[in-house]
Amino acid sequence: MHPTLAMPGHVAIVMDGNGRWATRRLMPRIAGHRQGVETLRKAVRWSLDRGIGVLTVFAFSSENWNRPAEEVKGLMALLMHAIPRELPGFIEQGVALRFVGDRAGLAPEIQSLFSSAEAQTAAGRRITLNVCFNYGGRWDIVQAARTLAERGETITEAALAASLSLAHVPDPDLVIRTGGEQRVSNFLLWQAAYAEWFFSDKAWPSFTADDFDLAISAFQGRERRFGLTSQQVREQAHAAGPVLEGLDDRCQA
Ligand code: FPP
Secondary structure, eight states, X not given: OOTTSOOOSEEEEEOOOHHHHHHHTTOOHHHHHHHHHXXXXXXXXXXXXXXXXXXXXXXXXXXXXXXOHHHHHHHHHHHHHHHHHHHHHHHHHTEEEEEESOGGGSOHHHHHXXXXXXXXXXXXXXXXXXXXXXXXXXXXXXXXXXXXHHHTXXXXXXXXXXXXXXXXXXXXXXXXXXXXXXXXXXXXXTGGGGOEEEEOSSOGGGOOHHXXXXXXXXXXXXXXXXXXXXXXXXHHHHHHOHHHHHHHHHHHO
């Protein structure tokens, strides 16, 4: 990580590899998820320390209901236990928690937990932590389109984006996926259109601050063109003045 180069403002993470981490240690899969929560707590700290304003994590996908009942039950129980436990620390650190996903499909006690945790952390100003739970990128696009249709609104990119479940934050700059798999898995299908992806072979429970910095370094070493040519990007950087000109050297490297 280069401290003087631009940090990603929004980092999103697919926290994969928990099950394999546990199985390799002859432990039940839920032990991997439990350890995953420990890494998540650290990731909030790493993000705060680096001035990252938004962290979004994929905790439970629309498809995860198809896992063995015992694992699904364990994940729900872990959530019910971990959120109240983490709240005081989050409040102290200025974390605003947001739960993103289809709440109607969740048990009433989980829905109450989400509302209560969001209300208790609403004053957090240092970082927004979006926990995607019962979330899928396709679900999000469909619910946004349905909202517009119900209101009789014209469907435009801006109107759809404003109805998506992450409309309260800018799009992610960097998406990290741990666990060695290199696929999108229905995560942030709309929002990650121009994100840089970083894939790590480390299982999420083993992911460290150094691994996080490696992902940020990779991000900082890439030229984001947003559909433009390299030359246009350089011209824009020059026009923006000396602060961005430093980035230009990196772009040519
Ligand atoms: C993917 O690993 C991970 C998940 C499906 C769950 C991630 C959840 C957490 C880290 C806990 C979040 C909890 C709270 C309280 C926010 P995997 O099980 O697919 O791993 P595998 O690919 O090795 O089987």
